Structure formats: structure tokens, C-alpha cells
Amino acid sequence: SPIRKKLLEAFRQANGEFLSGQALADIVGCSRTAVWKHIEDLRKEGFKLDAIRKKGYRILHTPDRVSQNEIHLGLNTKSLGQTIYYEETVPSTQKLAHQYAQNGAPEGTLVIADEQTEGRGRLMRNWHSSKRTGIWMSLILKPQLPPQRAPQFTLIAAVAVVQAIEEVWDLHPEIKWPNDILLNGKKVTGILTELQAESDKINSIIIGMGTNVNQTIEDFPQELHSIATSLAIEKGQMIPRSRLVQKILEKLELYYEIYMKEGFSPIKLLWEGYAISIGKEITARTITGEIKGKALGINDDGVLRIQDHSGHIHEVYSADIEVNEPIQ
Numbered sequence: 001s002p003i004r005k006k007l008l009e010a011f012r013q014a015n016g017e018f019l020s021g022q023a024l025a026d027i028v029g030c031s032r033t034a035v036w037k038h039i040e041d042l043r044k045e046g047f048k049l050d051a052i053r054k055k056g057y058r059i060l061h062t063p064d065r066v067s068q069n070e071i072h073l074g075l076n077t078k079s080l081g082q083t084i085y086y087e088e089t090v091p092s093t094q095k096l097a098h099q100y101a102q103n104g105a106p107e108g109t110l111v112i113a114d115e116q117t118e119g120r121g122r123l124m125r126n127w128h129s130s131k132r133t134g135i136w137m138s139l140i141l142k143p144q145l146p147p148q149r150a151p152q153f154t155l156i157a158a159v160a161v162v163q164a165i166e167e168v169w170d171l172h173p174e175i176k177w178p179n180d181i182l183l184n185g186k187k188v189t190g191i192l193t194e195l196q197a198e199s200d201k202i203n204s205i206i207i208g209m210g211t212n213v214n215q216t217i218e219d220f221p222q223e224l225h226s227i228a229t230s231l232a233i234e235k236g237q238m239i240p241r242s243r244l245v246q247k248i249l250e251k252l253e254l255y256y257e258i259y260m261k262e263g264f265s266p267i268k269l270l271w272e273g274y275a276i277s278i279g280k281e282i283t284a285r286t287i288t289g290e291i292k293g294k295a296l297g298i299n300d301d302g303v304l305r306i307q308d309h310s311g312h313i314h315e316v317y318s319a320d321i322e323v324n325e326p327i328q
């Protein structure tokens, strides 16, 4: 609710100091009794608040949840995440975001869940999304662009996620084209960009981002043990998810703005700085076959350029790539 949002924002600005009941009532524009009721609701959700006579209220602890309240408390964006739909369990946030987008959800709308029962990757693959351990979210953007530009959004999102992880936890992820973010060679984030478009213009872009945060290795099914990791595994400690959501949204808003003003080249430069495969011998598996060769880089559309051993250059729009170990 808007009152709740104002209340949390007031606490954020107070920075741990007390705010009197009357001051809160004035800020949010309701009675002191109504303020008190909202505070009781926050407590039920796991917020810890101090209430001291003559001093008022202050926030001591925010729970590690990713509902609207926790994300809005301390979120520093203009549009991304200003509208949030949170669910405890959904089949897929991506599916839900498609529905919201179709029904006119504004730019920046975020759909986020604590658990997905049918999380998906590319090509109908499965995305394992266990309860309260990761960030499963889909963001709706509405850029005035032709549909061909859509693949670039996967790369913009990848840069935003890498920088968010770097800044918040001082871990240093790498990007594997087009949509994987790796820590120590294992996948920590997957990105899935989808479109609602007409022939010449985008209606909505839906960027699905799945990040493993607080899983232990046992939380993953056996077949993912050798390919998946979480931030907690790499960092050796549990990590508040809402902070990372905020940081991703802030970074994404920044780079989305830069991209809309200056085009793809500034993003491309940043992206290349994090990419592991560039300059290496790789195998790219596409729907139509396999290409082996040297990854030269990405072009201005975000398309991967691979030079095979006969010298021919292939432009690859979507594939799974594997970096080949050099032969000793």
C-alpha cells in the first residue's frame, strides 16, 4: 500500500533513529492509530521494531524476505521495481510477468517470488528455484525499439547483475555469453530475455533473472552439483536477498538509461571486461549444429562472432558455449 511504502521510506531516511508516532502520522498522512496498525503488520512480517514511550519507533531488523516491503525499504530507483508483484510460490515469475505485461503493467514492474515450481530456462529447460534461497524475478521494460535489439538486454542485465554482486559482496563473477554468470566456473545466475512485440516494435521486454543466493550444495539436485553454485557457497556466509535485488535494479536502471541515450557501445565495453570466452577456443552448440573456433567478440547487436579453423566468421545469435581447454 502507498502508506506502507511511505512508512518504510521514512524509517529508511531516519537511518535507525527514532521517529515519533505523530511524526510518522504526519509523514504518511494518517492517524497515529493507523500508524500503529501498520507497525503491527510489519512485525507480523518479521520486521523488528523498537517502540519506546516519548521517543517513538525505530527499525532494528528487516527480515530476509523479498516481498514488496523489504525491497522498497532502501530502493533507490526512479522506475525499476516501483511496482512490485510478490508471491510466495508461483509456477514461473516469467509466465506471470507476461500476463501483467499484456494487461498494461507499467515499465519497471517487477514480478518476484520466493519459490518457483516450474522455473524455466532457454529452450524449455528447467530452472531449479528452491524456496527462499534465491532471487527469482522478472522485470518488465517497454523500450521504444525494434525487436531486433532485444538480445542486447540480456547483456545489459548481465552487466548489472555482475556489478551488483561485486559491489555488495566483493565477489568477482564472470559472464559466459550470452546469459550465464559464473563464480569459480559455476553458474550463479541465469538470464532469460523474452519479448512481446509487433513486427516493427517492442511492446514489452521481460527479463527473467534467477540468482542462487543462500543455497548450500545439498539444496541443488545431484545433476547440478558440478555446474551450479550460490553466493553463500562462494562467500561462506548467508546473504540478505533484498539488498541484492535493490542493487540489481539500481544498476539495471543506470545502464538502461545509458543504453537508451548512447546506444550499445558503452555497455559492450563493460560487458567485454567481464566476459570469459572472448579470445578463447570455444564450441558453440546451436539448434542447427555445432561450431568450433575462436570467439572473436560480440558485435554491436550483441551477437557472438566465431572464427572457425578455415577462417570463416560465424555470427551466432543464441547457443550454449563451452570453452575448450587448451591441448597440453
Ligand code: BTX
Pocket (backbone or CB within 6 Å): 091, 092, 093, 094, 095, 116, 118, 119, 120, 121, 122, 123, 125, 126, 127, 128, 129, 135, 136, 137, 138, 179, 187, 188, 190, 191, 192, 208, 209, 210, 211, 212, 224, 227, 228, 229
Ligand atoms: P539456460 O537454458 O541457459 O540454463 C538452464 C540450465 O541451467 C539447466 O538446463 C540446468 O542445466 C542449469 N540449471 C538449472 N537450474 C539452475 C540453477 N538454479 N543454478 C544453476 N544452474 C541451473 C538460464 O537458462 C535462464 C534461467 C532464467 C531463470 C529465471 S528465474 C526468474 C524467471 N522465471 C523463470 O521461469 N525463469 C526466469
